[in-house]
Amino acid sequence: MKLEKVTIVGGTHGNEYTGPYLLKFLKEKNLLTKFSTFETNLFLANPKAYEKNVRFLDVDLNRSFSQEDLSNSSLGHYEADRAKVIHQLLGPKSNPKTDFILDVHTTTANMGVTLIIVDNNPFNLEMAAFVKSKIPGVSILYNPMAEQAGREGLPFLNSLTEHSIGIELGPIANGIVRQDVLLQACDSTLACLEYIEMVNNETEIPVGNEIEVFEKVKPVSFPLDSHGNIAAIVHEYLQDRDFKPLHKNHPVFLKLDGEVVLNQEEETYFPIFINEAATYYLSIAYSLTRKRLLKIRK
Ligand SMILES: [Zn+2]
Incomplete structure (x- = not known):
């Protein structure tokens, strides 16, 4: 397996500033040039919400990517339209133009660095185990929704591709950037990319076959x-x-x-x-x- 196109997404929620700043940071510091086996696309998901420092304008963009909503032309609000644009650019779910999506979020809760997995394929699980082995204290949150709804039914932006991971960082207030959190975002992103580079180079990944996850039960x-x-x-x-x-x-x-x-x-x-x-x-x-x-x- 070789992944050629990787997309790093920030600003899916417009008031979570770490993601958009991470995109600028990666670019300005030239941190992506060391990866030679894939191309990286830096993508701001909800520019209007980011500009206004709000989570979303009309509805949550990160709940707008079920196949049903993407196919529904009568929704008529900003995030529904934006999801369709993103689906055109990165999707479709059945045959996406990007091979991997990393979606960067922040939380006001005390969750440290949490990797979120919505599709429990071996690639995503092994990537999470690899990142956890490199960065102590990382938690892995598994959302079993895909087991019931299938990837078509999932509403999350990173359900556009089979290979994907979400990063959640906190605690941090909305609408600000902190150096410590930005550096955590950067380190975990680079660890994900390092994993992809190793897979592409067929390097053996030094992790076992079991991974401890926190499986989402209910709100x-x-x-x-x-x-x-x-x-x-x-x-x-x-x-x-x-x-x-x-x-x-x-x-x-x-x-x-x-x-x-x-x-x-x-x-x-x-x-x-x-x-x-x-x-x-x-x-x-x-x-x-x-x-x-x-x-x-x-
Ligand atoms: Zn978020």
Whole structure:
């Protein structure tokens, strides 16, 4: 297998500034010239949202890439049109013009460097294992949606290609860039590209056949009042405890009248995206994951 065209995407969410700055940084510092076996395309996904420093104008671009939405000409809003343009440039899903997509995101949650896998093919899993072996403390989030919906059904930008990975970095506020986070983004991106170079050169990859992932289980809503408004805040106990075990009866919310809400889940899950700014409008406070070992090569 040889990958010839690689696309690094920033600004899929317009107020996550690390991605767009990473694209400039890679270019200005000439960091891509050391890779000789593939071409790299640096791609700003949602320029209008980036210009306005908002996540999106009308709808979330990173939920606009299901085959059904891409084929629906009656949606008529900015991100639906933008997704169709990107689909023309990088896709189609069945026969994409790029061989790999790396999509760079940031989060306000304390998630460090997290690699997100939506297609559990051996290439993506092995890349994640390789990056984790090079950069200590990296977590791997696996979204099993592709197992049910297939890649055609997935709404994410990087579902345009079979070989893809998402990088999520945090905590960082929206609309700013920090040197530490930018350098983490750069290091993890270069590790992904190094992996591709090794695959292209048929170099043996020094990782085992098992990888520990956090598999997405479900989102958890804030407690709501009778009007549907958020009626509690994330409890200080839970704040910043992303990827740490959450046991039954541990505090998760503080209601505005002072009542402490305890976790009622029987299973010990691992919460992520705790107090993520981007999901307040959906009343989502955090998501639950479960630890799982995946085989890289079946
Ligand atoms: Zn994002």
